Amino acid sequence: MNESKYILVTGGAGYIGSHTVVELIQHGFVPVIIDDFSNSTEQVIDGLMEITRADIIVRKVDVCDFAKTKSIFEEFRFDGVIHFAAFKAVGESVKEPLNYYKNNLVGLINILDLAKEYEVKNIVFSSSCTVYGSPDGSRIVSEETKLQQATSPYGNTKRIGEQIISDLIKSGGDTKVLSLRYFNPVGAHSSALIGELPMGKPNNLMPIVTQSGIGKIGKIIVYGNDYNTLDGTCVRDYVHVVDVADAHVKGLSWLMKQENSLEEYINIGTGKGTSVLEIIHVFERISNTKLNWSFGPRREGDVEEIYADASKAMEILEWKSNKTVEDAVSDAWNWELKMKND
Numbered sequence: 001m002n003e004s005k006y007i008l009v010t011g012g013a014g015y016i017g018s019h020t021v022v023e024l025i026q027h028g029f030v031p032v033i034i035d036d037f038s039n040s041t042e043q044v045i046d047g048l049m050e051i052t053r054a055d056i057i058v059r060k061v062d063v064c065d066f067a068k069t070k071s072i073f074e075e076f077r078f079d080g081v082i083h084f085a086a087f088k089a090v091g092e093s094v095k096e097p098l099n100y101y102k103n104n105l106v107g108l109i110n111i112l113d114l115a116k117e118y119e120v121k122n123i124v125f126s127s128s129c130t131v132y133g134s135p136d137g138s139r140i141v142s143e144e145t146k147l148q149q150a151t152s153p154y155g156n157t158k159r160i161g162e163q164i165i166s167d168l169i170k171s172g173g174d175t176k177v178l179s180l181r182y183f184n185p186v187g188a189h190s191s192a193l194i195g196e197l198p199m200g201k202p203n204n205l206m207p208i209v210t211q212s213g214i215g216k217i218g219k220i221i222v223y224g225n226d227y228n229t230l231d232g233t234c235v236r237d238y239v240h241v242v243d244v245a246d247a248h249v250k251g252l253s254w255l256m257k258q259e260n261s262l263e264e265y266i267n268i269g270t271g272k273g274t275s276v277l278e279i280i281h282v283f284e285r286i287s288n289t290k291l292n293w294s295f296g297p298r299r300e301g302d303v304e305e306i307y308a309d310a311s312k313a314m315e316i317l318e319w320k321s322n323k324t325v326e327d328a329v330s331d332a333w334n335w336e337l338k339m340k341n342d
């Protein structure tokens with residue numbers, strides 16, 4: 001193999017970042033993780049070493065610290081950057097908007113600035129379906145769907161992040177940026193050595209379901225059953241985190257083949273919608289566990305139904321999701337059980 005292809009993975013000890021590090025190593029890249037460990041633990045690195053049997057290069061760095069981040073670009077000659085590092089809790093962002101704008105935007109600007117200075121041309125940006133806001137009319141969104149006002153400061157940091165990238169590309173130079181707009185990443189690595197590690201009470205449905213199933217938290221409240229959907233509960237596009245990780249490797253490889261500067265946006269979803277009640281029923285069937293849940297009022301800011309038109313990912317990256325929602329629920333449950341036993 002030609003000389004090592006070092007890839008900077010910011011937030012690489014996080015949920016999607018750690019699963020992407022596994023896929024990068026398995027595809028012959030050498031990931032260099034920088035993470036401030038504000039939303040992950042060193043145990044993730046142990047899990048990565050056990051899965052990949054490789055030495056994991058990791059540096060405890062906050063991407064908002066320009067000087068420290070610059071020192072990593074001095075230490076390694078990167079062929080690409082995958083930028084995950086960001087705060088991502090929708091509810092928390094409403095309470096602490098300034099923290100979210102500062103952390104998510106300063107971090108991105110530092111990375112773009114340093115990538116330009118050190119001529120790292122290939123950048124994958126972790127974006128989100130939240131840039132679509134509450135799409136009026138169609139429930140299935142393609143990359144051409146008109147972006148609506150984001151429904152939270154978190155979603156707005158992704159929207160502004162994409163605009164910052166767009167302005168950078170328009171200013172000239174030879175940077176190539178691919179923004180991947182994830183829908184709802186769920187599940188865990190099949191080894192149950194890495195998975196979603198919500199610090200404190202989880203916000204998202206899947207960890208709430210598995211933690212309730214294991215008795216770590218109490219009753220689940222289903223936020224609203226009067227939506228105009230099949231069973232009255234909200235519909236989302238739940239995509240297995242290992243498939244999301246694979247999309248990053250395919251995205252990076254695609255970028256490396258492109259000659260000229262570009263900005264591209266691609267949905268990463270299954271193209272199928274699943275309701276809250278369906279997730280609950282799948283979990284009960286797979287785990288053979290009866291969940292304690294009841295209907296409650298709608299949650300502020302929730303979109304009624306949204307799922308991806310994933311055709312562009314197939315056309316450009318030859319990527320599609322392979323794992324099912326059942327696989328994701330099963331892997332998430334195995335991960336929860338493993339954490340309990342540890």
Ligand code: WQD
Binds near residue numbers: 127302
């Ligand atoms: C899913 C559904 C809730 C908890 C997330 C991230 C966002 C973005 C997209 C990455 C909703 C319902 C939840 C509960 C419930 N990802 N629910 N009871 O809101 O789609 O957004 O994915 O960028 O950052 O936040 O995901 O898992 O919070 O909710 O009924 O106790 O489950 O109402 O309909 P959401 P979620």
